[in-house]
Amino acid sequence: MTRKSRLLVGGGVVVVAVAIAAFLLMWRPAIAPVSPPAPTSLDAQTRLAGARVVALGDCIVCHTAKGGKPFAGGLPLATPFGTIYATNITPDVETGIGSWSLEAFTRAVRYGVARDGHLLYPAFPYIHFTRMSDGDIAAAYAYLMTRDPVEATAPANKLIFPLNFRPLLAFWNVLFLHPGAQQPEASKDAEWNRGKLLADGLGHCASCHSPLNLIGGEKSGHAFDGGIVDGWEAPALNALGAAPKPWTKEQLVTYLRTGRTSEHGAAAGPMLPVTRDLATVPEEDVQAIATYLLSIQKPRPVAATNVSAESNTSTEAQRGAILFAASCAQCHGPKAPMQSIGERPTLAFSTAVNAASPRNAIQMMLSGNGWHGEDSMNYMPAFSQIYNDQQIADLASYIRATYSQRGPWTDVEAMADKVRKENNAR
Ligand code: HEC
Ligand code: HEC
Ligand code: HEC
Structure with a gap:
C-alpha cells in the first residue's frame, strides 16, 4: 500500500x-x-x-x-x-x-x-x-x-x-444546539424579553444576520454582526447607528411591517418575505423586535469618509453615469417620480450603497425586486440580461461616487462576476 x-x-x-x-x-x-x-x-x-x-x-x-x-x-x-x-x-x-x-x-x-x-x-x-x-x-x-x-x-x-x-x-x-425554551431575563421588561425571543428564537433573525463559520454554524460571540444569505448580504443588526440616517424605533417598525420606510432602502431579496410575514402579526410583536434590536447596538468607530475627487471622475464612474441616465434615472434620478410619489428616499440613504462591499447594490441590479401584483411598491426590473459585468460594475461605481460619502469600492467587476455566477448556480 x-x-x-x-x-x-x-x-x-x-x-x-x-x-x-x-x-x-x-x-x-x-x-x-x-x-x-x-x-x-x-x-x-x-x-x-x-x-x-x-x-x-x-x-x-x-x-x-x-x-x-x-x-x-x-x-x-x-x-x-x-x-x-x-x-x-x-x-x-x-x-x-x-x-x-x-x-x-x-x-x-x-x-x-x-x-x-x-x-x-x-x-x-x-x-x-x-x-x-x-x-x-x-x-x-x-x-x-x-x-x-x-x-x-x-x-x-x-x-x-x-x-x-x-x-x-x-x-x-x-x-x-443549546436546547430549551428561552428563560426571561428578570432585569428586563416584558417587551424586551418578547423582542429577544422573536429576534433570536422564533423570528430567527440571527440565522441570516450573523456570520457563519466553515461548518455552517453561527460564529459564537458574533450574533447579529451581519452575514451572507442566498447571495445577499444581511447587514449587521447591531450597528444600526452606522446607517446614513441612524435607525430609530419608528423607522424599524415601519420597515419590518411594510418593507419600506422613509429614511432607508426598501426590503429586497430574502428580506422581503420576512417583512410580508411581519405585516400579518400584531404590531406589538414588531415593536418588541425593534426595542430588542436597539438594545444590542455595539459602539462602532464611524466609518471614514474620504471621498476623493478622483472617485467621482473615475473612468468607471463616468461610463456608469451614461448607463444610469439611460436605465435608472427615470426612477432614481433627483426629479424622478419615485422620490416624490410614495416618498421613496434617495439612493443616498440606502445601506446597500453605503456598505463596505458592493454585493447588495450589484445583487439589486442583477436580480431586481420582483413584481408582486398590486403590492409592488418596491418593484425594480432585473438588469442581469441587459448589462454585462463591466457595465454593472460601472453603474455600481457611479452610484457609489454620486450617492455615498464613503470611498470608492474596489474589485467591483470581480464581485459582479462572482454574484452572477452564484445566482446562476442556484
Ligand atoms: C429557513 C428555512 C426554514 C424555516 C424558516 C422553517 N423551516 Fe421547517 N424545515 C426546513 C428544512 C430545510 C427542513 C428539512 C430538513 C431536513 O430534511 O433535514 C425542515 C423540516 C421541518 C420539519 C421536519 C419535517 C419532516 O418531514 O421531517 C418540521 C416539523 C418543520 N420543518 C417545521 C417548521 C415550522 C413549524 C416552522 C416555523 C416555525 C419552520 N419549519 C420553518 C426549513 C425551514
Ligand atoms: C422602474 C423603476 C426602477 C428602475 C428603472 C431602477 N430602479 Fe433601482 N430601485 C427601484 C425601487 C422601487 C427600489 C427599492 C428602493 C426603495 O423603495 O427604497 C430600487 C432599489 C435600488 C437599489 C437599492 C437601494 C435600496 O433600496 O437599498 C439600488 C442600488 C438600485 N435600485 C440601483 C438601480 C440602478 C443602478 C438602476 C439602473 C441600472 C436601477 N436601480 C433602475 C426602482 C427602479
Ligand atoms: C432569510 C434571511 C433573513 C432573515 C430571516 C431576516 N433577514 Fe433581515 N435582511 C436580510 C437581507 C439579505 C437583508 C438585506 C437586503 C435588503 O436590504 O433588502 C436584510 C435587511 C434587513 C434590515 C435592513 C438593514 C439596512 O440597514 O438596510 C433590517 C432592519 C432587517 N433585515 C431586520 C431583520 C429582522 C428584525 C429579522 C427577524 C424578524 C430579519 N431581518 C430576518 C435577510 C434576512
Missing part, C-alpha cells in the same frame, strides 16, 4: 468510526405514528395563536415551493454544502406530518429530530426555534394540523459527501 492510499484508508476508518460514535451518542428512537388529530380537537383560540407563531417563524416561506401549495415543501435551499429541500409539513399522513403527535413535532422543533428519529439539517433553524415556549409550539402544531393536507414529497437533497450522512449532524448539534 502506498503512503497516500494508507492515509486514505486510515482517514476513511476514522470517518466511519466517528460517524458510528456520533450515531450511538445521539441516536433517537422513532415516536409512534398517530392518526391526525381531528380538527375539532384543536380549539379555535389555539389555532389563531398558531397563525401568529407560524407567521413570526416564516414557516411558509421555506416550506412552500415557487408556485406550490402552502406548506407542501419542495423549496430548494442553497447551502455551501449543497442543496437541501424543505419538506412537506401539511397534515398529509403519507408525505407530510399527518402522523406526527405533538410530542414528535415538539422534538423536531426543539432538537431537530424527525418523528422516525433521523436528524434534521440545520437549514431548518431549530437552533433558534428551540427557544419557543411549549405553548407556542402547541399552537403552531394546531395551526399546521388544520391546514389542507397535500400529497407531495420533496426532491432528494443534493449534498456533498460526507454531509449527506445525517448522523454526522450529532456533532454539529453538540457544538451549536
Whole structure:
C-alpha cells in the first residue's frame, strides 16, 4: 500500500468510526405514528395563536415551493454544502406530518429530530426555534394540523459527501444546539424579553444576520454582526447607528411591517418575505423586535469618509453615469417620480450603497425586486440580461461616487462576476 492510499484508508476508518460514535451518542428512537388529530380537537383560540407563531417563524416561506401549495415543501435551499429541500409539513399522513403527535413535532422543533428519529439539517433553524415556549409550539402544531393536507414529497437533497450522512449532524448539534425554551431575563421588561425571543428564537433573525463559520454554524460571540444569505448580504443588526440616517424605533417598525420606510432602502431579496410575514402579526410583536434590536447596538468607530475627487471622475464612474441616465434615472434620478410619489428616499440613504462591499447594490441590479401584483411598491426590473459585468460594475461605481460619502469600492467587476455566477448556480 502506498503512503497516500494508507492515509486514505486510515482517514476513511476514522470517518466511519466517528460517524458510528456520533450515531450511538445521539441516536433517537422513532415516536409512534398517530392518526391526525381531528380538527375539532384543536380549539379555535389555539389555532389563531398558531397563525401568529407560524407567521413570526416564516414557516411558509421555506416550506412552500415557487408556485406550490402552502406548506407542501419542495423549496430548494442553497447551502455551501449543497442543496437541501424543505419538506412537506401539511397534515398529509403519507408525505407530510399527518402522523406526527405533538410530542414528535415538539422534538423536531426543539432538537431537530424527525418523528422516525433521523436528524434534521440545520437549514431548518431549530437552533433558534428551540427557544419557543411549549405553548407556542402547541399552537403552531394546531395551526399546521388544520391546514389542507397535500400529497407531495420533496426532491432528494443534493449534498456533498460526507454531509449527506445525517448522523454526522450529532456533532454539529453538540457544538451549536443549546436546547430549551428561552428563560426571561428578570432585569428586563416584558417587551424586551418578547423582542429577544422573536429576534433570536422564533423570528430567527440571527440565522441570516450573523456570520457563519466553515461548518455552517453561527460564529459564537458574533450574533447579529451581519452575514451572507442566498447571495445577499444581511447587514449587521447591531450597528444600526452606522446607517446614513441612524435607525430609530419608528423607522424599524415601519420597515419590518411594510418593507419600506422613509429614511432607508426598501426590503429586497430574502428580506422581503420576512417583512410580508411581519405585516400579518400584531404590531406589538414588531415593536418588541425593534426595542430588542436597539438594545444590542455595539459602539462602532464611524466609518471614514474620504471621498476623493478622483472617485467621482473615475473612468468607471463616468461610463456608469451614461448607463444610469439611460436605465435608472427615470426612477432614481433627483426629479424622478419615485422620490416624490410614495416618498421613496434617495439612493443616498440606502445601506446597500453605503456598505463596505458592493454585493447588495450589484445583487439589486442583477436580480431586481420582483413584481408582486398590486403590492409592488418596491418593484425594480432585473438588469442581469441587459448589462454585462463591466457595465454593472460601472453603474455600481457611479452610484457609489454620486450617492455615498464613503470611498470608492474596489474589485467591483470581480464581485459582479462572482454574484452572477452564484445566482446562476442556484
Ligand atoms: C429557513 C428555512 C426554514 C424555516 C424558516 C422553517 N423551516 Fe421547517 N424545515 C426546513 C428544512 C430545510 C427542513 C428539512 C430538513 C431536513 O430534511 O433535514 C425542515 C423540516 C421541518 C420539519 C421536519 C419535517 C419532516 O418531514 O421531517 C418540521 C416539523 C418543520 N420543518 C417545521 C417548521 C415550522 C413549524 C416552522 C416555523 C416555525 C419552520 N419549519 C420553518 C426549513 C425551514
Ligand atoms: C422602474 C423603476 C426602477 C428602475 C428603472 C431602477 N430602479 Fe433601482 N430601485 C427601484 C425601487 C422601487 C427600489 C427599492 C428602493 C426603495 O423603495 O427604497 C430600487 C432599489 C435600488 C437599489 C437599492 C437601494 C435600496 O433600496 O437599498 C439600488 C442600488 C438600485 N435600485 C440601483 C438601480 C440602478 C443602478 C438602476 C439602473 C441600472 C436601477 N436601480 C433602475 C426602482 C427602479
Ligand atoms: C432569510 C434571511 C433573513 C432573515 C430571516 C431576516 N433577514 Fe433581515 N435582511 C436580510 C437581507 C439579505 C437583508 C438585506 C437586503 C435588503 O436590504 O433588502 C436584510 C435587511 C434587513 C434590515 C435592513 C438593514 C439596512 O440597514 O438596510 C433590517 C432592519 C432587517 N433585515 C431586520 C431583520 C429582522 C428584525 C429579522 C427577524 C424578524 C430579519 N431581518 C430576518 C435577510 C434576512
